[in-house]
Amino acid sequence: MDNDRNTEQQLTILGMTAEKGRWLLVLVGLLINICLGSIYAFSVFRKPLESFWNITSSQSGYPFMIFLAVFAVVMPLAGNWIARWGPKKTTMLGGMLVAIGWIAASFSPDIFTLTLLYGVIGGAGVGIVYGCPIAVIAKWFPQKSGLAIGLTVMGFGISALITAPLIKTMIGNPDIGIMNTFLYSGIAFGIIITLLARLLSFPPAEWAPAGPEATATAALPALNLSRQEMLKTSSFYALWATYTIGCLAGLMAIGIASPVGTEVARLDATTAALAVSLFAIFNGLGRPIFGVITDKLGPKHTAMLSFTLILAASLLMSLFGQDNAILYLITFCLLWMCLGGWLALAPTSTGIYFGKQYYAQNYGMVYTAYGAGAILGTLISGNIKDITGSYLDAFPIVAGLALLGIIIAAIGLNPVKRQ
Known part of the structure; x- marks a missing residue:
């Protein structure tokens, strides 16, 4: 204290x-x-x-x-x-x-x-x-x-x-x-x-901002669930599943950005490397952008927006990506931005749904979805390339998962009701 x-x-x-x-x-x-x-x-x-x-x-x-x-x-x-x-x-x-x-x-x-x-x-x-x-x-x-x-x-x-x-x-x-x-x-x-x-400390227990801060979730009842209590809620599993899908799409895009640029979009190696730097900027910007959107719209609608962008980007890349440098740049900017967005959306949603008292323990558990997404994304992209000879065939799978993410978010991303 x-x-x-x-x-x-x-x-x-x-x-x-x-x-x-x-x-x-x-x-x-x-x-x-x-x-x-x-x-x-x-x-x-x-x-x-x-x-x-x-x-x-x-x-x-x-x-x-x-x-x-x-x-x-x-x-x-x-x-x-x-x-x-x-x-x-x-x-x-x-x-x-x-x-x-x-x-x-x-x-x-x-x-x-x-x-x-x-x-x-x-x-x-x-x-x-x-x-x-x-x-x-x-x-x-x-x-x-x-x-x-x-x-x-x-x-x-x-x-x-x-x-x-x-x-x-x-x-x-x-x-x-x-x-x-x-x-x-x-x-x-x-x-x-x-x-x-040395500068990191929590605020005093009784501290609160001087004025009210209007957000889409400000009217939700204040809950402070322990990790064990959180794991008993359907909201946790909906958040974990959507976080996994969001990370899967984004981390797959990070892993194959350069080879897709040279093999599919037909960019030279230097231009493909510059494109990856552009994608990294969108990855960084996606975090505050989706953080603000989560404040305004709440987790459910922000998650559905993210998956809609992932779905659109994946379908466009799958159907029209071959030899299309412009579409490649747009698609991967969106995918990298949405990955960054989930790394703000998920921690913000953890506090909104489960409270701030046990935040560190709770978000640590939610974050395991990142590891699951990384493993699945790498396996999908690598195996699809080995089987079909083209990374393009991974994008219909990502589109299907994004559609699943929209459904899970619509049904399961809801505030936890007080018992």
Whole structure:
């Protein structure tokens, strides 16, 4: 409680009321997420690692795959630690593991050791830290949280735009090289996350914004469900299922964006790479955009809007995507934006439906849908390409899942009724 009170006092000392000063915490969360989101820049390491150790392209992807898997598994565990230790100490612990994972990876003798050190330790660190800023922002913005959460997690989405060029420059520098790039990155991320973590605290229990904040969900009854209580509601399973479908479509689009650009849309490699940078911008912007929409329309209608966009994009790409560069750009901008949107929509919906008291534990469980979506999206796109010879044949499946998502959202995404 003293730490919470100190946070409110610090905001006042800076010459701002808590209502205005809490936006500084959004900036803190965004900066932390830029460090965490460097995993999206891992593709920059792959070719150099393949040459450095003479390994296959599949092997160079092991650290990325394991990192995301461990990230998703650790998130539910971290929710309990945030509730027990607070966001500051939990973020420091995770930041230390992020640093250790990157630094230890720099001493790896082979790709399998790198996978264990970077993928497992670094992935666990990100899994611990990721939920901390979100939980803090959710409590500082008890009603109008969509925009604030969206801006916070936007850092993860746009991270590759910032970290990839820096990492690529370090790898190409003969005085640094690929392994020292892991070392220096780990040191930098560890310092930045640890310093920013000191600013993270929940508001005092009795604190509330000075004025009412009108939202589509403001009139809903205030519920604070524990994780066990949440798991007994149909709303949780509807949210988990729709989140999985949203992530499946988006993460599949991330994984195949470059090869679809060159093999289907017939772009040259340089243009395809620039297109991926464009998609990353939409991925980042999708988070605050869908956060605002969730505030205004509520989770049900926002989810249905997202799936309608995914359905339209998938059908258009399936039917008219061959040799169509313009449609390729439009389709993948929409898919990447909707993925970013779900990473704001789902945490905002968790607070709306299940309350803020047990938010960290609850969103950790909801977030496992991200891991399920990542696995399913990768399996679908890879197997369809192997079977049919074209990535285009994956899009009708995504369209069908989007239609299923619309149905689930319409029927199941409802406020939990008080027992």
